[in-house]
Amino acid sequence: MFGIQLFARNLENERLLTYGSFVSAGPDDIFNWQFGTPRTYGVRLLVDY
Structure with a gap:
């Protein structure tokens, strides 16, 4: 059986x-930011024996 996602x-x-x-931190101020992942897309091929 095969499949595509x-x-x-x-x-x-x-x-x-x-x-x-x-x-x-004393005379220095530290800012940290983290952003989410960008746009991603793709195809998965499935094989079931």
Whole structure:
């Protein structure tokens, strides 16, 4: 048996903020940001014996 799957994530290609932090370290201030994954898409081929 064979199968094909199509998939897509983040179709609108939005850069969603998933993490943010601020650290006050004396005279230096540190900002950290992490964004989600960009648009991804693909095809999966399935084989079942």
